[in-house]
Amino acid sequence: MTMVFLNKEIRDGDNPDLTEERKTATFDTNKMAEVIYGSEKLARRRREISQAVSLIPELADSKPLPFLSRNEKILESTRKVTALNEHLPRLINMNDEDEAWHIHSEVIGFEGNPLALHHSLFIPPLVIQGSDEQHEKWLGRAKRREIIGCYAQTELGHGSNIRKLETTATYSLSTQEFILHTPTINALKWWPGALGKSSNHAVVVASLIIKEQNYGPHLFMVQIRDEQSHEPLPGIAVGDIGPKMAFNGADNGFLGFNNFRIPRGNLLNRHCNVEVDGTYVRPPHDKMNYAGMIRVRSRMAAEQGTFMAQALTIAVRYSAVRRQGFLENKSQEVKVLDYQTQQHRLFPAIARSYAFIFCGFETIQKYETLQNEMNSGNVSLMADLHALTSGIKSVVTYQTGEGIEQARMACGGHGYSMASYISEIYGCAIGGCTYEGENMVMLLQLARYLVKSVELAMRGKPGDLGPMVAYLAYPDIKVDLVTGPEAYVKMFQHISKRQSIKATEKFHRKMESGVSRDEAWNQCAVELTRASRLHTRLYIIETFIRRVDSIEDLSIKMVLTDLMNLHLNYELLDVASYALEDGFMSSTQMGFIKNQLYSSLEKIRPNAVSLVDSFQFSDLQLRSNLLNFLFQVLGRRDGHVYQNLFEWAKSSPLNQTEVLPSVTQYLKPMMEKAKL
Numbered sequence: 001m002t003m004v005f006l007n008k009e010i011r012d013g014d015n016p017d018l019t020e021e022r023k024t025a026t027f028d029t030n031k032m033a034e035v036i037y038g039s040e041k042l043a044r045r046r047r048e049i050s051q052a053v054s055l056i057p058e059l060a061d062s063k064p065l066p067f068l069s070r071n072e073k074i075l076e077s078t079r080k081v082t083a084l085n086e087h088l089p090r091l092i093n094m095n096d097e098d099e100a101w102h103i104h105s106e107v108i109g110f111e112g113n114p115l116a117l118h119h120s121l122f123i124p125p126l127v128i129q130g131s132d133e134q135h136e137k138w139l140g141r142a143k144r145r146e147i148i149g150c151y152a153q154t155e156l157g158h159g160s161n162i163r164k165l166e167t168t169a170t171y172s173l174s175t176q177e178f179i180l181h182t183p184t185i186n187a188l189k190w191w192p193g194a195l196g197k198s199s200n201h202a203v204v205v206a207s208l209i210i211k212e213q214n215y216g217p218h219l220f221m222v223q224i225r226d227e228q229s230h231e232p233l234p235g236i237a238v239g240d241i242g243p244k245m246a247f248n249g250a251d252n253g254f255l256g257f258n259n260f261r262i263p264r265g266n267l268l269n270r271h272c273n274v275e276v277d278g279t280y281v282r283p284p285h286d287k288m289n290y291a292g293m294i295r296v297r298s299r300m301a302a303e304q305g306t307f308m309a310q311a312l313t314i315a316v317r318y319s320a321v322r323r324q325g326f327l328e329n330k331s332q333e334v335k336v337l338d339y340q341t342q343q344h345r346l347f348p349a350i351a352r353s354y355a356f357i358f359c360g361f362e363t364i365q366k367y368e369t370l371q372n373e374m375n376s377g378n379v380s381l382m383a384d385l386h387a388l389t390s391g392i393k394s395v396v397t398y399q400t401g402e403g404i405e406q407a408r409m410a411c412g413g414h415g416y417s418m419a420s421y422i423s424e425i426y427g428c429a430i431g432g433c434t435y436e437g438e439n440m441v442m443l444l445q446l447a448r449y450l451v452k453s454v455e456l457a458m459r460g461k462p463g464d465l466g467p468m469v470a471y472l473a474y475p476d477i478k479v480d481l482v483t484g485p486e487a488y489v490k491m492f493q494h495i496s497k498r499q500s501i502k503a504t505e506k507f508h509r510k511m512e513s514g515v516s517r518d519e520a521w522n523q524c525a526v527e528l529t530r531a532s533r534l535h536t537r538l539y540i541i542e543t544f545i546r547r548v549d550s551i552e553d554l555s556i557k558m559v560l561t562d563l564m565n566l567h568l569n570y571e572l573l574d575v576a577s578y579a580l581e582d583g584f585m586s587s588t589q590m591g592f593i594k595n596q597l598y599s600s601l602e603k604i605r606p607n608a609v610s611l612v613d614s615f616q617f618s619d620l621q622l623r624s625n626l627l628n629f630l631f632q633v634l635g636r637r638d639g640h641v642y643q644n645l646f647e648w649a650k651s652s653p654l655n656q657t658e659v660l661p662s663v664t665q666y667l668k669p670m671m672e673k674a675k676l
């Protein structure tokens, strides 16, 4: 029997073009997977889980999803997630979030499902903001999936500016209840995933009002539907918001309250409280109620990195079996992966996927440290992590969107077909630019932090700068890029520092000229977001270097060094104008960076397929599975693309009949009429 994952993933019967690629690899893909996923155990568990899932037919799509209506998609995603629920205890360690995430993405893919938000946005705020008593009451039920929940914060009229949320939770002294109310159409909750038709509970974010004083956004546990009939409770209006760009297997919804009462104990009160007499007990940090958002953002680098990696796996494998045009040898057309332009399209994005995943591991760990500190009352790390994750979520989502789109174009016409699966990945991933804080808004949050840091440095207090921004006070010393990665970091530090200082000085000048602070901020906003992006890209580069430095296996270290060098040169080239502008970079250095970049592409070429194989996405996960060969097919591990594309097309509902009603009703009469 052929094993699912071999050293270089060579299997009998594969397309020989892919086999040839796998033979040229200089490293072991299993070992690389250990580096990607953080440990031998995690990488092995993923393979075991993929293998187990592939043997359970009911966990595969029963129909090609692109051919389904919205109702059918929701039915199918719900069928799969509930079937999965039955198998879960046997397949994964139920306390291991990584395993749970992996198995869900295997089975559900990118289309969404009614439980996706339950585990990522309903349970976490309950854990973070709920007291022990509240955990006792709801957490076990939620974890056992006796109840289904969502996170209802955004409203029709407000998403970014949550201080202005209009849904109110007014404390009634006489009944010791909160009265939830939606005063206007704009105040309807709008967007929460799985709210529309599936959830019976929601963590609702509403402005807390006590004795006519507004205490800002707070989190409340609210039952919205009857647990037996699933009908909305009296006083609640709830429904689906309609089809979206993607993620249509999930029911994002709206929610309105008509003076709906909940007990005082439903305010999630681990860190703040309203006492019986209406006394408000403040949390240890003003923005404590936003902590759940830091958690989600801290996971986005790794998440988006794997989204992009899936699109790249599809595009790189396909590029190795797609032959078109000639190079030197005119007797055989070349693999399109041999074109430098194709490599330039795909390889820097592979490097970014690795970089985002490595960076993601660090931010997830940082969040876990923050969480432990918060539990013991120390909130001093919140500001730093809020700034860092605000920048990272914005940069990685944008660059992931770019990378996936390049992957699509790299597949030519077939990339545009839903058979590639890339449009589904793109539609889901690109939502990340908006959800969990619109990117510009979040870049401006990081900019606040950078401006404050520059001000500290300007006031001669560099010692007060945290390690993340210490470079803002470093002197400018020219660097020789030939000396290696540290010189690239120094060059990037100079660029980032200069932009932060320029933006801050411009902001100060505006205010000195009499413009109000808010107006001055707005007039500098583009420059400020540029500073945030540069700072974040520098941070990502540094995490990449740290990770490569820590690797012991020589063959893995060598290929990752090639990938890291590609990343360094690509990133620096992309922002070179900032350093050319003040003469910190010479045109000779610019030429050096370009040459290094092209030589990195050549070095990576023989390892390209194995670099994406190392993510070890199963065919099921890429919707290119053998069990159901009718589904999306471009990223198949075995590379047999064309015959499966043909099968896919034949399965289109349009092809189930030779003459469509559109022809009999309209085209035929038109043609007949024309003959008269």
Ligand SMILES: CCCCCCCCCCCCCCCCCCCCCCC/C=C/C(=O)SCCNC(=O)CCNC(=O)[C@H](O)C(C)(C)COP(=O)(O)OP(=O)(O)OC[C@H]1O[C@@H](n2cnc3c(N)ncnc32)[C@H](O)[C@@H]1OP(=O)(O)O
Binding pocket: 088, 094, 095, 100, 101, 104, 105, 108, 109, 110, 111, 112, 115, 116, 119, 120, 121, 151, 153, 154, 159, 160, 161, 162, 163, 193, 287, 290, 291, 293, 294, 382, 383, 386, 428, 431, 434, 435, 436, 437, 438, 441, 442, 445, 448, 449
């Ligand atoms: C066993 C089984 C287990 C199963 C597990 C199953 C897993 C299932 C997985 C399924 C896998 C399937 C795979 C497919 C993958 C599909 C994935 C796609 C999923 C899509 C899901 C989308 C979910 C989306 C959810 C949301 O979007 S929720 C809503 C998010 N909303 C926002 O983010 C709003 C953004 N706005 C804000 O955060 C704030 O308004 C603001 C921060 C912008 C401003 O706030 P505010 O006005 O209050 O503050 P100021 O600007 O005035 O600043 C004042 C100071 O406060 C500081 N500040 C602000 N925020 C914070 C903070 N969070 N922490 C600390 N400090 C903060 C500022 O920095 C200011 O400080 P200063 O004054 O010193 O400068």
Ligand SMILES: Cc1cc2nc3c(=O)[nH]c(=O)nc-3n(C[C@H](O)[C@H](O)[C@H](O)COP(=O)(O)OP(=O)(O)OC[C@H]3O[C@@H](n4cnc5c(N)ncnc54)[C@H](O)[C@@H]3O)c2cc1C
Binding pocket: 117, 121, 151, 152, 153, 154, 157, 158, 159, 160, 161, 190, 191, 192, 193, 247, 252, 431, 434, 435, 436, 437, 438, 439, 440, 441, 444
């Ligand atoms: C797929 C998806 C899933 C979602 N899931 C959930 C969920 O489960 N729960 C939930 O509560 N919400 C959810 N949301 C909502 C999401 O969190 C918000 O849409 C997001 O926070 C952006 O807010 P907004 O829609 O108000 O955008 P807006 O703020 O209206 O953005 C519009 C434009 O205005 C600009 N802008 C706004 N404010 C500023 C500013 N201060 N400075 C400069 N520019 C500004 C933005 O940059 C943007 O260009 C989801 C959204 C999506 C797309």
